[in-house]
Amino acid sequence: xxxxxxxIGKSIPIHDAALKxxxxxxxxxxxxxxxxxxxxxxLSPIAHARIKRIDLSRAEALPGVRAVACYLNAPxxxxxxxxxxxxxxxxxxxxxxxxxxxxxxxxxxxVAADTPEIAAAAVSLIGVExxxxxxxxxxxxxxxxDAPEIHPGGNxxxxxxxxxxxxxxxxxxxxxxxxxxxxxxxxxHGALELHAAIADYDxxxxxxxxxxxxxxxAFRIILSRVLDIPFNKLRVVRTAIGGSFGGKLEAxxxxxxxLLAKMCVRPVKLELNRSECMFATRTRHASVLYLxxxxxxxxxxxxxxxxxxTNTGAYASSCYNVLSALSHKVFKMYKCPNMRFxxxxxxxxxxxxxxxxxxxxxxxxxxxxxQMRKIAAAQGIDLVDLQLKNLVEPDSTDPRFxxxxxxxxxxxxxxxxxxxxxxxxKPLSRREGKYLYGKGMAMGAHGNGLFGAHxxxxxxxxxxxxxxxxxxxxxxxxxxxxxxxxxxxxVAEILGIxxxxxxxxxxxxxxxxxxxxxxxSRGTYTGGNCAIKVASAVKEQIVxxxxxxxxxxxxxxILKDNQVISSADPExxxxxxxxxxxxxxxHQAEIMAAETFASAHGVTxxxxxxxxxxxxxxxxxxxxxxxxxxxxxxxxxxxxxVEGQIEGAIQMGIGYALTESLDFNDKGKLINQNxxxxxxxxxxxxxxxxxxxxxxxxxxGPFGGKSIGECSVVPVGPxxxxxxxxxxxxxxxxxxxxxDVVMELIKNNTAIGEAI
Numbered sequence: 111x112x113x114x115x116x117x118i119g120k121s122i123p124i125h126d127a128a129l130k131x132x133x134x135x136x137x138x139x140x141x142x143x144x145x146x147x148x149x150x151x152x153l154s155p156i157a158h159a160r161i162k163r164i165d166l167s168r169a170e171a172l173p174g175v176r177a178v179a180c181y182l183n184a185p186x187x188x189x190x191x192x193x194x195x196x197x198x199x200x201x202x203x204x205x206x207x208x209x210x211x212x213x214x215x216x217x218x219x220x221v222a223a224d225t226p227e228i229a230a231a232a233v234s235l236i237g238v239e240x241x242x243x244x245x246x247x248x249x250x251x252x253x254x255x256d257a258p259e260i261h262p263g264g265n266x267x268x269x270x271x272x273x274x275x276x277x278x279x280x281x282x283x284x285x286x287x288x289x290x291x292x293x294x295x296x297x298x299h300g301a302l303e304l305h306a307a308i309a310d311y312d313x314x315x316x317x318x319x320x321x322x323x324x325x326x327x328a329f330r331i332i333l334s335r336v337l338d339i340p341f342n343k344l345r346v347v348r349t350a351i352g353g354s355f356g357g358k359l360e361a362x363x364x365x366x367x368x369l370l371a372k373m374c375v376r377p378v379k380l381e382l383n384r385s386e387c388m389f390a391t392r393t394r395h396a397s398v399l400y401l402x403x404x405x406x407x408x409x410x411x412x413x414x415x416x417x418x419x420t421n422t423g424a425y426a427s428s429c430y431n432v433l434s435a436l437s438h439k440v441f442k443m444y445k446c447p448n449m450r451f452x453x454x455x456x457x458x459x460x461x462x463x464x465x466x467x468x469x470x471x472x473x474x475x476x477x478x479x480x481q482m483r484k485i486a487a488a489q490g491i492d493l494v495d496l497q498l499k500n501l502v503e504p505d506s507t508d509p510r511f512x513x514x515x516x517x518x519x520x521x522x523x524x525x526x527x528x529x530x531x532x533x534x535x536k537p538l539s540r541r542e543g544k545y546l547y548g549k550g551m552a553m554g555a556h557g558n559g560l561f562g563a564h565x566x567x568x569x570x571x572x573x574x575x576x577x578x579x580x581x582x583x584x585x586x587x588x589x590x591x592x593x594x595x596x597x598x599x600x601v602a603e604i605l606g607i608x609x610x611x612x613x614x615x616x617x618x619x620x621x622x623x624x625x626x627x628x629x630x631s632r633g634t635y636t637g638g639n640c641a642i643k644v645a646s647a648v649k650e651q652i653v654x655x656x657x658x659x660x661x662x663x664x665x666x667x668i669l670k671d672n673q674v675i676s677s678a679d680p681e682x683x684x685x686x687x688x689x690x691x692x693x694x695x696x697h698q699a700e701i702m703a704a705e706t707f708a709s710a711h712g713v714t715x716x717x718x719x720x721x722x723x724x725x726x727x728x729x730x731x732x733x734x735x736x737x738x739x740x741x742x743x744x745x746x747x748x749x750x751x752v753e754g755q756i757e758g759a760i761q762m763g764i765g766y767a768l769t770e771s772l773d774f775n776d777k778g779k780l781i782n783q784n785x786x787x788x789x790x791x792x793x794x795x796x797x798x799x800x801x802x803x804x805x806x807x808x809x810x811g812p813f814g815g816k817s818i819g820e821c822s823v824v825p826v827g828p829x830x831x832x833x834x835x836x837x838x839x840x841x842x843x844x845x846x847x848x849x850d851v852v853m854e855l856i857k858n859n860t861a862i863g864e865a866i
Contacts, residue, residue: 117599117609118813121750125594125614126350138306138322138349139381146308147176149370149380150229152218152236153390154211157459157778158245158258161209161218165237169221172235174228177373180219180236181207184369187336191360192428192464193328194627195565201268201426203261206336206365211240212260212424213459214779215390222370222378247778249421249456250398260424260457267426267455270433274441274509275448280413284404288485291400292477292843294827295771296393296421299466300762300790303352305391306381307363309371316343319368322351324359324587325627326617332361333368341619348617351589355762356465358589359629360427362391385783392464393772395432395455396421399477404448409491411500413448416440418474422455423462429455432463434563435630436470439555440478442714443520444500447509459778465629467759471556471824472766479552479828480843483835493551493832494528497718501553504806516713519742520553522804523718527551527740530800531720539836546725546862547735548837554717554824558817559632561712568636569623570644572601573702574652576694578672578686579611582644585625586637587617591819592751593633597641599747600812604645605652606669607686623704631715631817634747638812640707647703652686655693655701659684713808715821716742719760719829721797725837727856730849732768732834734797739825741801744808744816753801756822760799763826765791767834768846838862 129135166178188202207217219236223229244258251257252265259265281287308320317339323329326346334344351358367380382390397420404413418436422429433453441449486493501520507513528534528551539548560566571583582601588594594614602609615621626632649669656674657664666678674689676682684692693699722736739756746752769789773782782788807814827845834847839862840855856862 115603117603118747119745119749122595122599122609122748124590124592124751125598135350137303137352138308138320141308141320141349143308143310143377146377146379147222147224147374148226148229149220149222149367149378150226150233151220151366152233153386154214154216154218156211156240156242157214158243158260159211159240160243161238162241163239164219166219168235168237169232172228172232174224175221175232176224176376177222177370178219178232178236179207179369179373181205181209185336189332189336190426191332191362192431193332194325195328196331200430204425206369213461215461216424217366220366220370222374245459245778247458247460247774249419249458252456252458253419253454260459265457267422267457268430270430270437270451270453272437272441272451272510277413277415277448277450280448281404284412285407286405286489287402288405288481289402290477290481290484290843291398292480294397294473294476294845296396296463297766297770298388298393298772298788299355299357301353301355301357304382304384305358305363305387306379307367308377308379309368310377311371311375313375316345317368317372318345318347319364320347320349321364322349322358324354324589324629326585326619327624328627329361329364330619333365336365337368337372346619348587351587354589355467356469356629357392359465359627360392384785388772388783388788389461389780392427393423393461394466395463395470395473397473399474401477401481403481403485405485405489409489409496409499411444411446414446415450416474417452420453420455421458421460421463423458423460425462427462427464429463432465432470436474439471439557440474441508441510442515442518442555443502443553445502445506446500449509460774467762468556468820468823469630471554471820472827475552475554475824476828476845479825480831483550483832484841494524494533497524497553516810517806517808518714518716519804519806520716520718522806523716523740523742526802526804527718527720527738530802531736531738533720536722539839544727546727546837547722548833549720549722550829550832550836551718551720552825552828552832554719554821555714556631556817556821556824558635558713558715559709560626560630561709565626566632566636566709567706568625568640569704569706570640571623571702571704572644572648573700574648574690576687576690578607578690579613580605580607582612582614583622584614585617585622586633587628589628591633591755592748593628593637595751596634596638596747600638600641601645604642604649607672611672631820633819634815634817635713635811636707636709638747638815640705642812643707644703644705647705648701651701651703652689655697656684656689659689659692711810713810713816715816715818717821717825719825721829721833723830723833723837725834725852727862730852730856732847732852734764734830737797737799739799739801739822740804741818741822742804743818744811745805745814746803747813747815749803752803752818755818756801757799759822760826761791761796763823764830766845767827767830769848771846
C-alpha cells in the first residue's frame, strides 16, 4: 500500500503567491538605493562595423552625468556570458565594450547619470564614426569560405558530434529513406519583467550586484574576472524574477552596470525597454535541420542521421551548450540502434542566441516529429501506431553507451493521450464550408539535469529555530516554476512540520551554499534530492535529541504535527520548539545541517501532445480547438504546479508554431521589435487543455519525481504544425505557420480550392 503524504503530491500555491498578487513583491524595478544613479546604453545601429572614432566629451560635460564608458576606458578582458562554473571551457569572445560592432544592438557605450532622462540625453551626445564592414545573417551562408569573418578563425563557433551503431550500413538495409530540411526561427522569451540590474560599489572595494538571474555563482565568476575583484568582495543577489524562460541565465547587463558602479563608486541601475530586450539580450537559436531516416516496410526505424546548424548570432554565448544538450535528447526517444548527430553553431551578424526553455530540443524535435508524420502517411501507418512501434520502453538503454534510460514511459503517454483525445475516432482531416479541420500529435523529451556534462551539484543548509520553525538557505533561483515550493514540501514532509514554518533564503552568494544554477530542468530532480538529504540529516539530529529528552528508544520517535512523539507511548511528546530549546540548553548544540547532492545518473522526461485545429481558408487563420498533453512525470510532487507549467508551455509552443518569429531586414535590423508587431499567443486564443500525468515513479528521483518545466514545451510546435498540415493535406517544413504561409499552401493545393 502506498504511503499517504501530507505535502508530497498535494497541490500547493507557490510560496510567494500572496506577495505577487498583492503587489508587494519587490522586483528590481522597485528597488531604490540611496544615492543611486541611472544608466543608459548606446547600442550599435550597424550590423558589422569598426569604431573609427568615438567622442565622449559632450556627454561627459552634460550636468548630472557621472561616468561614460566605452572600449577606451573599459577592461578588455574577454568572457563568455554563458559561463556556468569555474573552469568551464567555452569560447570567450565577448567584451563589455569593444571597438568592433557585430550586430545591431551591440554595446557601444554606456552612461551613468543622476536621472534616467539625463542618461538618455547624454547617450544621444556621444559621437561615433563607424567603418562599416561586410555582414552575413544566414548561418549556412556564414559557414561558406568566402563569408565575412565575424571572429578570427572563421564563423564556425564549435561542433558537436554524437554517434551510435553503424548509421551508413543501416541505411543500406532500410526499405525506405526519407530526407528533409527543416527550419525554425529565432524567437523572444517574452518574460513579463524587463531586463534590469543594479550594481553597488563602495569605498571598501566591495561590489554587490542585484539581478533577476538564474545563476548567481556563475555571474560572480564573470564579474570577478572582468573587473578584477576577488570573490570575497563580490556579492551577487538574485532578486525576484518576473519570468525568464532562460533569457536571464546569461550575463547581459550585469557587466555594464557593475563597471559603471565601480567607476562612480555609487549604486547604478540599468533597465532596458521591451524593444531593447528583444534585440540586445538573447533569443532562441534559429536552426536548420537536415534529417535523414531509414525505415523498414513495417515502420521500424533502423537509422537516423541529424545535422543541425544553429544561428548563434554575434557571440559564442551558449552555442556549444545548447547543441550538446539537445544532441543527447534525440537518442532517448526511439529504439533506433543506429543514430548520428552533428551540430554546428555559426556566427552571424544577428542578435546573440542563448538559453531558452527546452534548450534546443524544440528545434530538433520539430523536424523529427514532422518527418514522423510524413513517414506515417507515406507508408499508410497511423502516426500513433508508428510512434508506439518505435518508442523506447522502460527496460531500454541509451544506444551510445548501453546505460539504462531509467524508467521512461513515453508509450504510456501516447496511449492515455490518444484515448483522452479520441485520436482513433477523429478523422485525420475534414472540411466544413470554408473551414478545414485537422488533428496532429508529436512526442518530446528532455533531461533532468547535467549529469555527465557539468558539475550537477547543489548544496543546501537547514537550521531549526527555537519556536520549531526552520530556515532553509538555498541557491535555487525560483522563476515562478515552483522549485522553492518543492524544497519546502520535501523538508516539511520529512520533518513533520507545517510548510508555512519554513522560510527560504534564496540565491545570495554570501549566504547560500553553492549551486550550479537553475537551468537544464534540474530543479526538481537535483534540488529535490538535496532537500531530502539535508532534511534527513536534520531529522536524524532531532530524533537523537528527542530520544534523550523523552527518554525513549530512537526507533520509536516520530515527527508529526510540529511535534516529536513516541510511537510506543503517544503521551510522551514535545513540541518541535521545546525540543530545539532543550537541545540548546542541555546540550549546548544547534540543530542544523549542510548537505551536498551530486547527480549519479541522468534521467529523461517525456510527453505526448495531441492537437485539433481549424483553418479558415479565406484568411489563413488557424485556431487550436482542442489540446491534450500527457506527460511522464514520475511523480507529481505538486500537481497544480505541474499542470501550470504544462499549460504555460503549451501557450508558448503554439506561438512558436503559428505566430512568433524575430524578423530582420537585409541590414540585420529587427523589424518587429515591439509586442504589437511580434504576435505572442494570447490567453484569449488558447484552446481547452487537458493535462494527463503518468506517475510510475522514477528510480532515483525525489519521491519518484522528475522534471516538467522544459519537456512540456518540446512537443507543442510539431503537434500543432502536424495538425495544420493534415488539415491542409500539405507539406511544409518551416515555422511559424502564419496566415500568409497557410494561404500560400492553400493556393498551391488545387483540391482545396475546388472543394471550398
